[in-house]
Amino acid sequence: MKIPKRIQPLVDDGLVDEVIRQLMSGKEASVYVVRCGNDIRCAKVYKEADKRSFKQAVQYREGRKVRNSRRARAMEKGSKFGREQQEQVWQSAEVDALYTLAAAGVRVPQPYGCFDGVLLMELVTDDEGLVAPRLNDVSMSAEQAREDHAVVMEYVKRMLCAGLIHGDLSEFNVLVDEYGPVIIDLPQAVDAAANNNAQWMLARDVNNMTSYYAQYAPELLDSQYAKEIWALFEAGELHPDVELTGQFEESTEVADVDSVLEEIKAVFAEEQDRRERLREAEELG
Known part of the structure; x- marks a missing residue:
């Protein structure tokens, strides 16, 4: 296919050898299947700010730190340079989150770097080598739903242990390969300690996933993972090895x-x- 304008510099630099096809186009980026040498990967091309339909960007940027004071001042003023810097921060947030979460034991696509607004990363495939389906395109048994829900709750816990909340987690941001769920789409990941919306976002992530899996295992609707995880976090008792129960008793005082x-x-x-x-x-x- 014709090489997209934003990917052409990566072809010129030898980072990408061939653009095979477009995989999808979403609210914040378009994703292409590309060949890098002998490897098939994907290239996520971020849309420019005025072309994104992601409306609540300010909520997600809250608490993100910029070390360079000149960049920070420019971003606050909203100058052209500041907007460019804000875009770089937005794009690098996903790369940083991918590395952080992989180290924390969360299954995410392996990143290979972000170059001028194009993120090169692993193409997640199924057991037949085809592009792995999104969770919303997968049917499952009640037993499988309970098992995968527990896995996703474990990932949410590990994310928070690493100081991050996905912020937009749903059946559309989870792929399913032969080993289970893989978390994707992280440019809006938020700093749990610095963002005032953190608790609400965590609850929404958990409730989105619970509601989806509950289509197959309705008893999951009785779980209280969001409250349990956040209570442990606030008490300083959340760590990767803590065992979640999905139960939480409200204070009766x-x-x-x-x-x-x-x-x-x-x-x-x-x-x-x-x-x-x-x-x-x-x-x-």
Whole structure:
């Protein structure tokens, strides 16, 4: 096929030898199957900011650090240079996340580098060597659904242990090969400790996946993985080896409103007394 304009520099530099076909076009990128020497890989070409349909980008960028102060200032001002730098940060976020999560024991495509807005990475295939299907195109038994759901919850846990939340996890961002689920599409991955939307995003990721697998195993709807994982995270007790149960007991403690009001009244009375003593001291002075 005709070489896309954005991939041409990689061909010129010998990083890509042939563009075989377009695999898909999504809200933030187009993906092509390419040949690099003897290897078949995929090239993810990120769309420019004004052509992306990913509307909540600001929520996902919150908390991302830029070490270079000049770049950070330019990004804040929204200058042309700043917008270019913001795009680089957006694109490099996926590469960084892929390396981080692979090291954390999460199955993701192996990255080979990002070059001028084109990410080269492993092409995930099934047991016949064909492109692995997305989860939404796969049917399964109840037993398989329970097994794969547990695997995905383990990956969500390991992501959070590594300080990341996918942020857009669904049946459309999971591939299924002969070994099970593979997590993809990570440019919007968020810093769990720095993003104010982190807990909400984690819950949405977990609930999306649970709802999907529950089509085959309805009992999964009774699980509470999002609350369990976040509670462990907030308590500083989340680590890769912690065993998840999917159970979580809400606090049954009910605020004693009368006691709280009494405490407020006591503090108010004490403050009034303090002011009265100050007034009397001023008068004597």
